[in-house]
Amino acid sequence: MPDPLETMAARIDGKAFAERLRARIGAAAADFVHTAARRPGLAVVLVGDDAASQVYVGAKGRACEEAGIASFEHRLPATTSAAELLTLVERLNRDGEVDGILVQLPLPQGLDEQAVIAAIDPDKDVDGFHVINAGRLAVGQEGFVPCTPLGCLMLLQDHLGDLSGLEAVVIGRSNIVGKPMAQLLTDANATVTLAHSRTRDLAQVVRRADIVVAAVGRPEMVRGDWIKPGACVIDVGINRLAPTDDKPKGRLVGDVAFAEAAAVAGAITPVPGGVGPMTIAVLLRNTLVAAHRHAGLPPPEGL
Numbered sequence: 001m002p003d004p005l006e007t008m009a010a011r012i013d014g015k016a017f018a019e020r021l022r023a024r025i026g027a028a029a030a031d032f033v034h035t036a037a038r039r040p041g042l043a044v045v046l047v048g049d050d051a052a053s054q055v056y057v058g059a060k061g062r063a064c065e066e067a068g069i070a071s072f073e074h075r076l077p078a079t080t081s082a083a084e085l086l087t088l089v090e091r092l093n094r095d096g097e098v099d100g101i102l103v104q105l106p107l108p109q110g111l112d113e114q115a116v117i118a119a120i121d122p123d124k125d126v127d128g129f130h131v132i133n134a135g136r137l138a139v140g141q142e143g144f145v146p147c148t149p150l151g152c153l154m155l156l157q158d159h160l161g162d163l164s165g166l167e168a169v170v171i172g173r174s175n176i177v178g179k180p181m182a183q184l185l186t187d188a189n190a191t192v193t194l195a196h197s198r199t200r201d202l203a204q205v206v207r208r209a210d211i212v213v214a215a216v217g218r219p220e221m222v223r224g225d226w227i228k229p230g231a232c233v234i235d236v237g238i239n240r241l242a243p244t245d246d247k248p249k250g251r252l253v254g255d256v257a258f259a260e261a262a263a264v265a266g267a268i269t270p271v272p273g274g275v276g277p278m279t280i281a282v283l284l285r286n287t288l289v290a291a292h293r294h295a296g297l298p299p300p301e302g303l
């Protein structure tokens with residue numbers, strides 16, 4: 001019998017990595033203040049009273065302040081009109097203290113998300129959602145890359161080093177995670193397959209992967225016997241299961257069946273504590289990079 005401890009995958013501790021990244025961002029933000037005589041600034045716009053969005057926006061504001069980045073919060077009622085929201089975005093586009101603009105999604109029904117994102121100055125679009133930034137990523141120009149996939153790439157490179165020649169399978173083709181993830185892995189010289197709901201024999205496709213990135217939003221869909229022994233598994237999913245007697249709030253699980261996959265993989269991100277904490281850390285990083293560009297300074301080193 002193999003020792004079960006020997007066959008257990010290494011945990012990729014996104015929380016610890018994100019804390020180290022945030023500390024480096026804090027130091028670089030302090031240097032920026034010294035040089036530019038102002039703090040980097042992030043404006044976060046929240047429309048309506050979606051409970052999860054309130055939590056995220058609060059967390060983003062606190063993370064900014066901790067890193068020495070000015071946070072400008074704009075909380076608007078759900079009855080806000082498209083014209084009012086666009087007027088605010090245009091004011092933030094012109095505001096010299098605002099380096100990054102994030103409009104929290106989803107927007108209340110009746111507001112056109114694409115139109116709002118299109119109104120953000122692409123050079124302040126620290127979410128990387130604007131079509132100009134999607135296009136820049138596609139053709140290899142400098143822009144902003146969505147925070148979650150960039151955070152996943154950082155974790156992969158930290159754990160594996162050079163990704164050249166590795167087989168990567170990304171499951172899920174969203175504009176926010178799957179597509180930019182596939183592009184980042186391609187740029188890092190991996191051989192990339194972008195799998196999705198219509199992929200035939202997904203299990204067999206995933207079995208050839210040295211790197212698996214699961215971003216489908218389906219609880220525990222990726223099973224242990226899909227994983228190639230020793231593969232590196234990045235789980236972007238955060239799904240809350242139905243409440244049970246011992247977990248009255250419902251258990252949080254990823255898109256990967258963790259215990260099964262951890263018995264086969266070489267390394268795996270837990271849920272929670274894997275990819276999640278990276279998203280805010282990369283948002284701060286993108287804001288700091290935006291501030292350097294706006295001030296005409298070279299990019300901060302090592303970020």
Ligand code: GUN
Pocket residue numbers: 102103104105106127147279
């Ligand atoms: N809603 C959930 N995640 C995000 C994000 O990363 N950016 C924005 N703008 N909205 C979100």
